[in-house]
Amino acid sequence: MTPSPLAFGGRHPNPRNKRAAAVIGVGHTDWVRDWQRCRAGEQPNDSLGYGLEAFRNALKDANINRDEIDGLIAGPTTAYERMGELAGLNPRWGDQSDAVMAVSQAVMAIEAGYAEVVALIYGNDQRSVGTQYGGPAAMGGNAHLSYVYHSPWGFTSQGALYALTLQSYKHARGFTEREMGEVSVAQRGWSSLNPNAIQRKRISIEDYLASHYVCQPLHLFDYCLINDGGVALIIAEAERAKKLSSRPVFIEGIGRSDLNSGATSLESRVDEFYLPAQQVAAAQSYAVSGLGPKDMDVLQVYDSFSVHVPLALEGYGYAKVGEAGKFLRESGIGPGGKLPTNTSGGHLSETYMQGWAHQVECVRQLRGECGDRQVKDARHVHYTSDVAGKCFSVIYGV
Amino acid sequence: MSATEVKTPRPVMGLYDKPMWESVRAGAMKLQRCKHCATWLYPPGPSCPKCLSPELEWTRVSGEGKIVSWVVFHRHYLPAYPPPYNAIAVRLAEGPTMISNLEGTMPEDGCIGRAMRLVYVTMPDGVMLPRWRYEG
């Protein structure tokens, strides 16, 4: 199981990181309620307000006093200082980052002794304020040159980046449109069992194939939702977590590998599908945790677009390279499938919280709180993310 | 539509992008080539990502390439681009990949790998864009 140190450029992942910290509280907003209110033309809250509602729920869930918290991470959509001001937190350590980096940073801060109990707070009013993910004002263009560089040729929107990836992936692997459809069909299967999900109507492969293209080869059902909401997590040092909580969910190991070469011209997506970076991230997390794909009961994949899922199946070792299509058809990732994946419905069907809600689902599956969609006796849940070349592998366990 | 409504989206125009766009306007696209290791850069930048040398030479590209991926937009994002329209990724003979458009026809299944030829297209507002046609 333990990969050669050559896989990490001769450096070994630090085994001390195994179970260094645990999630002791999760909270979120009612995205179904806010979806309906947004559709009725209301603005139920702003990003800070959603984050703070989630934080109140996470504190309740953790059943701890706010004074226990000595670290704060604000999500990328709200100013760190204002979030800290409103949360009434004056921590001894802080940061601002996206979902998976936040989990990773929290573990690092805990491991290094800068904090013991870290609150991670994210809120996003993207639906009610009409955040643009395509066109001349596309979100993220300041951080990612590829989001804006190709606009003279009309090449814009996040979806286009993934459509271009899927097209060359189909060609390279013989992956079919029908196989792509398996992902959104499976995730709707899960969301139909999740009362928190925004889109709960089951769909068939035929529905998928009949749906219109937004950016061919991506169909409407391959796209994430755009909705308002917030998520908060409370992560504590492992020993402290055991004292504070009767049901801590441990972070067994984290791996990361970035593929920046060819980022702007999209070579890293179109030629390599981020595969080399996913493999190194996976190997590191497996080496730290002593676990492998066969030990995982549930997989959670960052799914702004459905194509993330087959790439993850190959990159993180669930299917042989070139066999994700076969895996989707024969093993299955939906209810009743061999590898339950995105069991909440994910970004496609539950809520688009940019990876944050996936962490909540990891925790709830391991606590056995998922009702009709609960995966029986889940012991290990794997979260993977490959946003803009930053490939992460996070393994949760009880 | 008025002229302002069909404005071609303006390119990102950093310090190192200007010479490239000037060469496009002249109908002879140039990219930077590293004087030390002969790596070609796209998009333009201050130094070679392979050997870190800042000694780069603006050099005309051959105009040859092959198509490596494609999409067709069915949503209206930009006034200059009413759907449906295509975008393609082309691997230049020199090495870099460029996002552009296929001229003359729409891409279709089986086109990946086809040989391409660089052409220069003047947009309705006068902006000149490097685009690609199937070779032959």
Ligand SMILES: [Zn+2]
């Ligand atoms: Zn060089």
